[in-house]
Structure formats: C-alpha cells, structure tokens
Amino acid sequence: MKVLKFGGSSVGQPDRIRGIVEILKKYYASGDHFTVVFSAFGGVTDSLIEMSTLAAQGEDRYGQLFDAFAERHQQAITELLTNDALRRETAQQMRRSHEVLKNLLYGIFLVREASPRTMDYVLSFGERSSAYIISQKLLEAGVPAEFLDARRIIKTDKTFGNAKVNFEKSYQKIREYYSEHPKVQVVTGFISSAKGGLTTTLGRGGSDYTASLLAAGLDADAIEIWTDVSGVLTADPRRVKKAFTIPKMTYAEAMEMSHFGAKVIYPPTLMPALQKRIPLYIKNTFEPEFEGTKVSEESNPEGAAVRGISSINNVALCTVSGTGMFGVPGIAGRIFGSLAAAGINVILITQGSSEHAISFAVQPASADAAKVAVEDAFAFEIERGVVNAVKVERELSVVAIIGENMRYQPGISGRLFRALGQNGINAVAIAQGSSELNVSVVIAKEDETKALNALHEAFFLSDHKTLHLFIVGVGLIGGTLLSQIKKQNEYLRERRGMEVKVVGLANSKKMLFDAEGIDLENWRTALQHAETKIDLAVFVGRMRDLNLSNSIFVDNTANSQIASFYETILDESISVSTPNKIATSSGYLQYQRLKNIADKRGVQFRYETNVGAGLPVISTLRDLIDSGDRINKIEGVLSGSLSFIFNNMDGSRPFAEIVREAKEKGFTEPDPRTDLSGKDVARKILILARETGIALDAEDVSLSGFLPEGAMEAESIEAFFTILEEEAAYFDGLYRQAEKDGKVLRMVATLEGEKASVGIQSVGKDNPFYTLSGSDNMIVFYTDRYSVRPLVVRGPGAGAEVTAAGVFAEIIQIGTLS
Structure with a gap:
C-alpha cells in the first residue's frame, strides 16, 4: 500500500488535475495498491478565510467571493468530466454542498462572528469539494475510485484550528474502513472530526499530516507527497537560484529543515511516518519521472556533512x-x-x-x-x-x-x-x-x-563561485573589460569554477541593473535604453540594497567624485578594484583609512593597475616586503603614454602630432596634460612609496616639469595642443640635445629612502631605461636581496587591452580570496 498526497498547487487548474489522473492511472495499471489524499484547489482555502472574515465584519462582499468559489468548482466539473450523467450527478452534489456553505456564511454575516469552530467547518468545504470532483474524474478514467471524507476516520480533540489527533482511535477507524472498502479511496486532506461529529482541522500542513496518518494506520510501504518542486532542495529556490534536489535525507534532517522554514515538509507529517519507519518521498507533479527526495531512517556517515x-x-x-x-x-x-x-x-x-x-x-x-x-x-x-x-x-x-x-x-x-x-x-x-x-x-x-x-x-558549490560585478565606466577600458569577461567566462566556469556576472553598469549618462546578470552580448544597447539616469549615490545605494554575495565594485574612470564613494562601498563589505589613482594618491590619512576599512570588513581594496597598467608592480612590491626583503631604491619609467611619446621622438614629426596619436590610441588620460605634466607619474611613485610603508603626501614628491611656460594653464585641451604646435622648436631641441649625447629622453620616477622625485632625464646605453620601446614601462627594484642585479618588471604600461586585463586579473584574485 502506498499513500499519495497532492497539494493545492498540483490541483490548481483542470489541466493539472488531468495530469494527476494520468499519474494515478499508471499506478493502477501497474497493480500498485494505493490511496490518495487531496488538498483544496490552489487558493481556495485563502478565499474561504477571506469570505468568512468579510461576513463576520458585516461586509456583504463576501457573497461575490462565494459566487466565484462556486463557479470555479462548477467550471472544473464542466472541463474535467465528459460523461453527461456523471457530470450532472457531480454538479448537483456540489450545488447541494455549496448551498450549505452559503447558508453558513449568511449565518456568520448575521451574528457578525466566525468562531474557530465555525471556521473549521467553513474550511472543510475546500477539501471536500476538490476530493469529490477528482474522485469522479478518476471513475470516468477507469480507476475504481471512491470519495472518502476524512472526518469519518481521523478523530481529534476539540482544539479547533489545530486539533490534536487521537492516534489509537484514528488508526482503528482507518484499518476498519479500508478493510471494508477495497476501492481506491480519494481522501480529503486537512480535515478531521471530534466527538459528536464536530468538524476540526489539522493545522498547517494538514493534508500532508492526513497522508502520514493514513500510512501509519495502514502500515503502508511508502508515502508520496506530490508538490510543485522536485523534492527537498538544498535551499529555497526562490532565493538561491542554484539550489538543487537532495536525493536522500534522514527523518531528523527533514524535521530540522521543516522547522527552519522548508515549505515542502511540515513537522507533524513526519511523526507518524517516523514512528512506523515508513519512507517518505517528495515528488514533483509536473516532473513525475524525477525521483525527488527520499526521507527515511537511512543514514550515511560518509555522505555530505551539510544536507x-x-x-x-x-x-x-x-x-x-x-x-x-x-x-x-x-x-x-x-x-x-x-x-x-x-x-x-x-x-x-x-x-x-x-x-x-x-x-x-x-x-x-x-x-x-x-x-x-x-x-x-x-x-x-x-x-x-x-x-x-x-x-x-x-x-x-x-x-x-x-x-x-x-x-x-x-x-x-x-x-x-x-x-x-x-x-x-x-x-x-x-x-x-x-x-x-x-x-x-x-x-x-x-x-x-x-x-x-x-x-x-x-x-x-565550493568548487564554484559567482562574482557579482558593479562596473562604472564603460569607455575604452570598461568596454574592453566587458569584452574580456564575455570571452573568458566559459573558461572560468569550466576550469576555475568561477562565474562572473555583471549586475550593474553605468556610464556618464545612464545606469543599468540586473541581479541575474546583464547580457554581455547586448550591454551597449541595454545601457543606452536604460531609463535610470546616472546618480552615483543611487548607484551605490542600489548596490547595497541588492546585497549580493561576492560583490565587487569596478571603477574604470579617472573621476574624483566616484573615488569619494570608495569609503562607503568598502564599509558595505563590497570589494573595490580600480585603475583610478585618485583615491590611492589622495591624502595619506584617507588612503590609510580606505585600507583599514577594507581590512575591518574583510574585503579587498585592489588597485594594481594604478601603476604599470597590467604589469605586476604593486603585487611584486608587496611580495618582496611580505617575504622580509628591504627596499632600498625604486626607479621607474611609470608612464606608458610618455614612454610612447619619447620613443616616437625621432625628429621626423612634430611633438604635438605624437601626443595626439598617443591620445587617440588611449595611452594618455583624457586630458594629456595629466601625463605630460608628470603629475600622473608623481601619483604612481607616491602610491609605491605608500606601499613600502612611507607616509608621503603628494606635496612631498619633487616634480620637475619639462613643458614650456603657459602650457598647463591652457583654457582647453585644444588650446593646449595649439601651444605644443607653437613650441615645436623647443621640443625638437630637447630631442636633438639628447641625440647629440647618444642618449634618449625618459620621464623617470625615483624613490630612495623617504624621498620621491619625478623628472625628465637623458639616459645612455648603460641605463636599463635606454632600451624601452613602444609604450613599455620599466620598474627597477633595488633591495637587500636584489642588490647586485636589481629586480626588473617590464612591459606595456598603457592601453585599454592591458589595463582591462589587469583589472580582470584583479577581479579573479578577489574572487579567489573571498
């Protein structure tokens, strides 16, 4: 004997009921001996509560709800039953039953009261209606079914709303009734009766409880709870999208899951099954072939620790x-x-x-x-x-x-x-x-x-992690980063067990959010048509409110306003990765505060691309210090844009033309004066100084500029280029003098002791910076360990591809550490 139970979601619509009938026909055809318990049609119990409440309040609107209730069941009869005689018989029985309910509601309306005792009787009409209609459908389908009102066999005390079962008497009634009725019994869930025939209900999860009581009374082989999910899941699938079915669990585990909110099983259901050691199966009405979850006394000490x-x-x-x-x-x-x-x-x-x-x-x-x-x-x-x-x-x-x-x-x-x-x-x-x-x-x-x-x-999913990115700035670097993520995501999923979801995007005009992940194939169009205008405070607030695990904020801009939000973002336990140097080169106390907040909140504040774009400069410096080496001196060509510019000064083209090319290639900042003034290099050596533990501020860096007078004060970028064109002879002279001495021009940053300086130098063939080409950076570390031959880091120090790659690598590192 098996006891099957189908919940309200499974019998919510006539087409779903037809699907259940097909399942039960297969059971019958295979020779299985079974009985089946049904809940009320989906939403009916709530409707009965509402109409009773309105009637008790003297609101005659309860009548409209009753009419809808009656019509829904008559409509179900019409759709389900094709045999005219059976359909008329069923419809007539429902009208008689619902007439009683109508009168009952009218009585509540007159006395303005719906006592717990009355409410139990009202609610019984839900299960009585659904089970009777389905029993008639099973008869029509060739299954010898018989309607059974559970009030005849399940006996309780008079605790209305959550009655206590008299197990001994109920089990006796169940055994006696089933021994005299060999047909397939279609039983009303949830309802029972007390002494004198008073209707009672079994409380939350009552239909499951009915099935368990029947199984215990009949010493059944199994209980099958058919619902709208594929068994007991590892977590609530509405909140955890990657939740999956637990194939097997013990009674104790199921009890704990049900106590802590798992809606598939209710604690009272398990008690009769546990006492009789009857296995319980949780199955999906809409995927009947899926095995679902088996709940039994079987325990496997070698299995997963957490179920x-x-x-x-x-x-x-x-x-x-x-x-x-x-x-x-x-x-x-x-x-x-x-x-x-x-x-x-x-x-x-x-x-x-x-x-x-x-x-x-x-x-x-x-x-x-x-x-x-x-x-x-x-x-x-x-x-x-x-x-x-x-x-x-x-x-x-x-x-x-x-x-x-x-x-x-x-x-x-x-x-x-x-x-x-x-x-x-x-x-x-x-x-x-x-x-x-x-x-x-x-x-x-x-x-x-x-x-x-x-x-x-x-x-x-310890071998799988999802990172949630909020990206501000989708220009050259940001756009390239998104392309790299799109291209590499499959590899990361398969080889690293890591999935990168971009859930927030913003440019200078619009912002876009999607907690499930923005489509990286069409992100430009989606952002362009986003209705929300950019507001950084709102962006940060939304990022906080989404409250997603493994969240990372990526700032691909050079915007000081965005950098001012880092403190708030880190304080919300969101990691930050950025090529934006403003925060790390601002006041030392603020720089230290950001790092302290990140440490306090257990998140990452990463800015490897602040120095050397995609080159491992800061990480190399940290490794040296963390492993106990002492830094004696750092020298570097830290500007890819200036490296590109000086490497292309061969006397054949005006200086201004070379700078324009560097800007067009994305090597310079949007305003090239930031690079040519040496301020960008000064920020980088300042950051490196701070990473060594030296508390320097921007004014402590000695900066020797090489631009002609008035260039930095130009009213616009175009005005600046005009000055460069007018001073072509000056720049040509710098190049000719270096060439005459057999040297090349380089903007060199130096940190020695606690002194940092930046300035243009002419370097000869004996200098490591002489051989630089393209937009290469070179950083030279002189340490106790690398005293005879310094440690050199060299490679492209500018460009969207390498900078984006550096940010991407940093995102993966953050994900690995979190």
Whole structure:
C-alpha cells in the first residue's frame, strides 16, 4: 500500500488535475495498491478565510467571493468530466454542498462572528469539494475510485484550528474502513472530526499530516507527497537560484529543515511516518519521472556533512542579562517557564558559558509579550539592579545549516562563519546543539538572502563561485573589460569554477541593473535604453540594497567624485578594484583609512593597475616586503603614454602630432596634460612609496616639469595642443640635445629612502631605461636581496587591452580570496 498526497498547487487548474489522473492511472495499471489524499484547489482555502472574515465584519462582499468559489468548482466539473450523467450527478452534489456553505456564511454575516469552530467547518468545504470532483474524474478514467471524507476516520480533540489527533482511535477507524472498502479511496486532506461529529482541522500542513496518518494506520510501504518542486532542495529556490534536489535525507534532517522554514515538509507529517519507519518521498507533479527526495531512517556517515540550508525569515531576539544570573540555579527554568505560561513559542536559545546572558528568538508578534512575561518573572531582581530589563532586537532572521554528518567532519562552523564574514554578514547570536544536527545563526533580516547564497556556495558549490560585478565606466577600458569577461567566462566556469556576472553598469549618462546578470552580448544597447539616469549615490545605494554575495565594485574612470564613494562601498563589505589613482594618491590619512576599512570588513581594496597598467608592480612590491626583503631604491619609467611619446621622438614629426596619436590610441588620460605634466607619474611613485610603508603626501614628491611656460594653464585641451604646435622648436631641441649625447629622453620616477622625485632625464646605453620601446614601462627594484642585479618588471604600461586585463586579473584574485 502506498499513500499519495497532492497539494493545492498540483490541483490548481483542470489541466493539472488531468495530469494527476494520468499519474494515478499508471499506478493502477501497474497493480500498485494505493490511496490518495487531496488538498483544496490552489487558493481556495485563502478565499474561504477571506469570505468568512468579510461576513463576520458585516461586509456583504463576501457573497461575490462565494459566487466565484462556486463557479470555479462548477467550471472544473464542466472541463474535467465528459460523461453527461456523471457530470450532472457531480454538479448537483456540489450545488447541494455549496448551498450549505452559503447558508453558513449568511449565518456568520448575521451574528457578525466566525468562531474557530465555525471556521473549521467553513474550511472543510475546500477539501471536500476538490476530493469529490477528482474522485469522479478518476471513475470516468477507469480507476475504481471512491470519495472518502476524512472526518469519518481521523478523530481529534476539540482544539479547533489545530486539533490534536487521537492516534489509537484514528488508526482503528482507518484499518476498519479500508478493510471494508477495497476501492481506491480519494481522501480529503486537512480535515478531521471530534466527538459528536464536530468538524476540526489539522493545522498547517494538514493534508500532508492526513497522508502520514493514513500510512501509519495502514502500515503502508511508502508515502508520496506530490508538490510543485522536485523534492527537498538544498535551499529555497526562490532565493538561491542554484539550489538543487537532495536525493536522500534522514527523518531528523527533514524535521530540522521543516522547522527552519522548508515549505515542502511540515513537522507533524513526519511523526507518524517516523514512528512506523515508513519512507517518505517528495515528488514533483509536473516532473513525475524525477525521483525527488527520499526521507527515511537511512543514514550515511560518509555522505555530505551539510544536507541543506534553511531560514526563518523574521524573528525577534530577546536577551536577559545581569550579574544576578551568574551561578544561580533555575534561571533558565524561570525564563522559559514564564514564556510557556504566556503561550509563547521559542524558536532558538543561546547562552554564553559565563552565564551572564541568555538570548532566545521568538516570532516578532510575541516579542512584547515575551518581554513582559520575563520581566514579570524577574521583577524583584530587576528592581534590585542585578538583572537588566529584557533587550529586544527586531528585524532579524535565523539561518541554519543542517546535516547529521556535521558531527563527523571538523571545520564546519569555521566554514560557515568564514562565508558570512567574507560577505560582511554579522552574527547577532549563535546556537548549536550537542548533536551537531544544525548550526543556527541570527543575522540582520536584510542579509538573509545574501547569507543563504554565500552559505550555499560555501557548502554545496565550493568548487564554484559567482562574482557579482558593479562596473562604472564603460569607455575604452570598461568596454574592453566587458569584452574580456564575455570571452573568458566559459573558461572560468569550466576550469576555475568561477562565474562572473555583471549586475550593474553605468556610464556618464545612464545606469543599468540586473541581479541575474546583464547580457554581455547586448550591454551597449541595454545601457543606452536604460531609463535610470546616472546618480552615483543611487548607484551605490542600489548596490547595497541588492546585497549580493561576492560583490565587487569596478571603477574604470579617472573621476574624483566616484573615488569619494570608495569609503562607503568598502564599509558595505563590497570589494573595490580600480585603475583610478585618485583615491590611492589622495591624502595619506584617507588612503590609510580606505585600507583599514577594507581590512575591518574583510574585503579587498585592489588597485594594481594604478601603476604599470597590467604589469605586476604593486603585487611584486608587496611580495618582496611580505617575504622580509628591504627596499632600498625604486626607479621607474611609470608612464606608458610618455614612454610612447619619447620613443616616437625621432625628429621626423612634430611633438604635438605624437601626443595626439598617443591620445587617440588611449595611452594618455583624457586630458594629456595629466601625463605630460608628470603629475600622473608623481601619483604612481607616491602610491609605491605608500606601499613600502612611507607616509608621503603628494606635496612631498619633487616634480620637475619639462613643458614650456603657459602650457598647463591652457583654457582647453585644444588650446593646449595649439601651444605644443607653437613650441615645436623647443621640443625638437630637447630631442636633438639628447641625440647629440647618444642618449634618449625618459620621464623617470625615483624613490630612495623617504624621498620621491619625478623628472625628465637623458639616459645612455648603460641605463636599463635606454632600451624601452613602444609604450613599455620599466620598474627597477633595488633591495637587500636584489642588490647586485636589481629586480626588473617590464612591459606595456598603457592601453585599454592591458589595463582591462589587469583589472580582470584583479577581479579573479578577489574572487579567489573571498
């Protein structure tokens, strides 16, 4: 014998019912002995509650809802049954039943009251209607079905709304009834009866409970709960898109999952099945061939440590604390005794070993009552000041990792807290039972979805990670970066287990968001047609509100306003990667503050491309220092644009023409004066100085310019180029003098001791900078270890491709570390 149960979503529409009938026909044809339990049609129970509430309030609109209710069932009969006689019989029976409901509602309307007893009777019409109609459809389909009102076999007390089952009597009734009725019984879920035939209901998940009671009473071989999802999933699929089906789990694991919010199984359902050791299968009505989840007593110590991640969406945390609690026996008993007396259910309990405080989580609606109950119980101690007033924290959620095998594997809690910490999620309270069946963490409600995804990734997708990028600046560098991500994403997924999703984009006019990932094939069109105008504060706010795990902000601009938001972004536990040098070359105290915030929040503040574009300059310097080497001197040609310009000064073209070419190729900043003035190089040597631990500010860098007087003060970029053209002879003279001496011009930055300088130099063949070509940079490190022959880093130091590649590499590094 098997007991099958189909929920409201499975019987929501006639076409879905037809699909169920096909499933049951296969069971019957295969010779399986089964009985089947049905919930009310999807949404009907809510409708019955609403019409009763309106009637009790004296609102005659309840009649419109009743008419819709009656019409829905008559329409279902019309669509499902093709046999005229059967259709007429079923329709007539439904009209008689619904006439009783109509009169009942009218009575509620007259007395302006819907008692719990009356409500149970009202709600029974949902299951009674659906099960009867489906039983008739099964008859028409050739399955010898018979309608069974569960009130005849499931007996309870008179706790209306959540009746307590008399198991012994119910099991006896079930056995007796089924022994006399060999046909396929189509049973109403959720409803039962008390002494005198009064209708009762079994509470939340009542139809599942009905199926479990039937199985226990019949000593069934299995229970199948058919729903709209493919079994029990590792997490809520509405919040964790990568959740997947758990093939097998134990009763204990299923109980924990159901307690912590998993909607597929309800705790009472499991008890009769557990007592009789009847396996429970969770299957999908819409994918009947999928195996789903098996819940049984089978345990596999070699299996996954964590089976699932679940949460309770909204709780309040109450904390009782004070010196008068230390070493005093009976404190916990008084606290929880007072809560029990007040009828308050406790979700979670945690106590520190110091015994100074006990915290417990309750439903938010019960928080005030809990506070009053406990403070009344400790009124004497509170008056004496040895126990504090109960502290209540709201807008919290409980997230739990669940699995019987956690006890066998060390480091589970460490992985949990590391995943939360790396995503800036603070644990308000922690609870873990000695059985290690679950570890529960109380967090801010706004962080719940982020926590679920971070934990799911840590425990189920440890070989797969999703990075969420918010990119500002989609010009040469930003556009190239997006192309590189699009091209490389498949490789990263397959070889590195990493997926990069661009979820936010902004240029100087528009901004665009998509939490599921912006299509990198059509991002230009999507951004162009975005309705939201650029507002950096709004962009940062949206990034914070999306609260996605492994979030990285990428600034591809040279904009000081954007850099001013770094502090806020890092403080929201979002990593930053940027070629923008403004923040790292601003005041030293602000630079240090940004690094400190990143360290405090456990996120990354990366700016490798600030110096040398895609070259590993800063990382090399950090490696030298971290490994114990001492930096004695740094020299560098740190401007790819100036390197390109000086390497192309061969006397055949005017200086201005070469600068224009460098600008067009994207080697220079949008305003070439930033490069030619040496200020950009000064920023870079300043950044390198700070990375060595020297607290320099911009004014501490000695800068010797080479531009003619008035060039920097030009009113516009074009005016600046006009001056360069007018001073062609001056620049030609610089080149001719160097050529005469057998040398070449280079803008060289130097850091020695605590002194930094930048200036144009003529270098000969014995200098390492002499051989530079194209837009190459060269950085030379003189250290204790590299004293005879310095360590040299050389390569292209400008250009969209190499800079974007540097940013991309940094994004991957951040993802690897997070």
